């Protein structure tokens with residue numbers, strides 16, 4: 001699958017969006033202020049209203065109502081987002097990702113130097 005479809009289709013938009021979201025979580029502060037926690041909460045809430053795939057946005061909004069963002073630290077947010085992404089993976093029949101590998105995938109790089 002190419003990730004430079006023009007205009008973006010659902011798959012390429014999804015890949016690009018998850019890349020942004022996981023990278024945001026990877027660089028979220030270890031000790032966020034209350035303002036930073038409110039901002040990230042608002043961001044995910046609004047994403048569920050404006051994401052330009054109607055079904056995806058609706059299900060995402062519902063998902064985070066039951067499982068709201070855990071914003072207390074970088075590790076907590078990355079782990080929460082991984083769990084949310086895995087819920088979507090499960091729904092559409094994709095492989096479940098090992099959440100202990102989040103920082104390797106999105107912040108530090110794979111130990112073998114590869115990039116998927």
Ligand code: FAD
Pocket residue numbers: 010011012013014015016017018019022051055056057059060081082083084085086088089092094096097099102105116
């Ligand atoms: P993606 O799922 O896009 O993942 C990109 C990369 O993230 C993977 O290559 C892997 O390295 C890594 N990764 C995978 N899982 C995790 C994880 N749990 N934690 C951390 N990293 C991970 N598509 C639909 O068909 N129906 C939907 O309802 C739907 N809802 C969506 C909701 C949102 C908010 C978003 C952002 C996307 C949604 N999509 C939906 C798109 C779908 O999730 C995929 O992005 C798309 O199918 C492309 O999949 P992909 O195989 O390229 O990998």
